[in-house]
Every structure is written in structure tokens, then in C-alpha cells.
Amino acid sequence: EPEVTQTPSHQVTQMGQEVILRCVPISNHLYFYWYRQILGQKVEFLVSFYNNEISEKSEIFDDQFSVERPDGSNFTLKIRSTKLEDSAMYFCASSEGIGTAGRRVYEQYFGPGTRLTVT
Amino acid sequence: ELKVEQNPLFLSMQEGKNYTIYCNYSTTSDRLYWYRQDPGKSLESLFVLLSNGAVKQEGRLMASLDTKARLSTLHITAAVHDLSATYFCAVVSGAGSYQLTFGKGTKLSVIP
Numbered sequence: 362e363p364e365v366t367q368t369p370s371h372q373v374t375q376m377g378q379e380v381i382l383r384c385v386p387i388s389n390h391l392y393f394y395w396y397r398q399i400l401g402q403k404v405e406f407l408v409s410f411y412n413n414e415i416s417e418k419s420e421i422f423d424d425q426f427s428v429e430r431p432d433g434s435n436f437t438l439k440i441r442s443t444k445l446e447d448s449a450m451y452f453c454a455s456s457e458g459i460g461t462a463g464r465r466v467y468e469q470y471f472g473p474g475t476r477l478t479v480t
Numbered sequence: 481e482l483k484v485e486q487n488p489l490f491l492s493m494q495e496g497k498n499y500t501i502y503c504n505y506s507t508t509s510d511r512l513y514w515y516r517q518d519p520g521k522s523l524e525s526l527f528v529l530l531s532n533g534a535v536k537q538e539g540r541l542m543a544s545l546d547t548k549a550r551l552s553t554l555h556i557t558a559a560v561h562d563l564s565a566t567y568f569c570a571v572v573s574g575a576g577s578y579q580l581t582f583g584k585g586t587k588l589s590v591i592p
Contacts, residue, residue, distance in 0.1 A: 396580075402584075405582070406580055409578050409579060
């Protein structure tokens with residue numbers, strides 16, 4: 362069964378460093394997302410991406426964050442200058458958007474996550 | 481601002497018993513999602529509810545949606561230990577949106 366994959370599974374970085382988290386969404390999906398979950402807390406939306414541009418973003422997604430689809434398969438989240446409070450599990454998700462016979466398919470499938478630790 | 485509230489936040493129940501988790505949300509929405517998360521793992525999609533009165537069932541779990549009351553329920557029938565996990569509901573922010581706003585989650589422990 363197709364699934365969303367993410368690399369690395371765990372990333373440790375020093376405050377102020379740049380990190381890039383990578384995701385490979387499910388191949389026929391059109392919508393891509395990043396969420397984060399601080400340990401023990403709820404999942405928070407960061408950004409959604411469709412047709413090579415950001416379609417929605419939250420207040421968390423400030424100028425330190427950027428997303429890119431550099432090729433036909435990868436979807437990346439870059440944090441330019443990491444802060445301690447960026448430590449969290451980052452989940453990539455994707456959804457089909459338009460299913461068979463033009464029917465919209467809304468289900469969002471989540472990847473296994475990247476645990477980011479900022480020291 | 482869309483708020484999603486789940487209750488209870490913690491639930492300990494015996495195997496074989498039934499229970500219901502509630503999810504209330506503050507503004508009109510046309511899609512509601514239920515996810516399961518095991519410790520240290522990702523989120524597994526359980527249900528997507530798209531319309532008022534929608535009911536979906538998978539095994540011992542049944543989810544329903546009342547858009548007028550802005551309420552969804554996740555009913556657990558004859559719980560088994562394997563259902564122990566954290567269950568999240570999530571709601572989209574508005575028509576045409578794909579942004580999910582999550583509740584805090586309900587940590588379910590099923591005791592033999």
C-alpha cells in the first residue's frame with residue numbers, strides 16, 4: 362500500500378542552524394501538508410501546498426519556514442534559523458484532492474514523522 | 481478562531497465495556513476527521529465524516545457527525561486492549577480549506 366515517507370527520522374541540530382526535513386508524498390496525490398506536534402501536545406497545522414504554491418499557512422509558519430517541491434517526488438520543509446521551541450515531531454501529509462470520476466477525496470495520510478531536537 | 485474540544489482527555493476502561501469520546505467544535509465546518517496515534521508513532525486515519533448525520537463504522541469503532549450541534553462522537557464497543565491509543569478529532573477551518581485543526585486528543589487505556 363502506498364505511504365508517505367519522511368527522512369530523517371530524527372534530526373538533532375544546534376540553535377541557529379538551518380534544517381531541511383524531507384518528505385515523499387504518495388505519488389498520485391496533489392495536496393501536501395506539514396504539521397508539527399510538540400511532545401505531549403496536540404497536532405498543529407503549519408502549511409498546505411498545491412499546484413506548486415502555498416495554499417494555506419498558519420501563524421506558526423513565519424518567515425523562518427519555507428516549503429519547496431524541488432522535483433516531482435520530494436516535498437521539503439526548511440527552517441532557516443532553528444530555535445529551542447522548534448523542537449517537535451514534524452509530520453508530512455498528503456491527500457489525493459480529486460479522486461475517481463472527479464470526486465474530491467479529502468483523506469489526509471500522514472508520514473511517520475521527523476523528530477527535530479534543537480539544542 | 482476555530483476551537484476543537486475533546487472529552488474526556490483521559491479514559492481508562494475495562495475490556496468488554498462500551499464508551500463514547502466526544503468532539504465539539506466552535507464554528508461551521510463541512511468535514512471532520514478521526515485519527516489514532518500509538519505512542520511515538522504517526523497518525524492513522526480512521527474516519528472522514530462529510531455530512532450531517534454521517535455514520536461510519538470500522539470494527540469496534542463507530543463515528544458520527546451532527547453538524548447542527550457541531551458535535552462528533554467516537555463510540556467504542558466491547559473494548560479490547562489493542563484499542564489503547566490516543567484518539568484525535570480534527571476539523572477543517574472552512575469551505576475549500578484543507579487545514580486541519582486538531583483537538584487535544586483522548587488517551588484511551590483499555591485494561592484487561
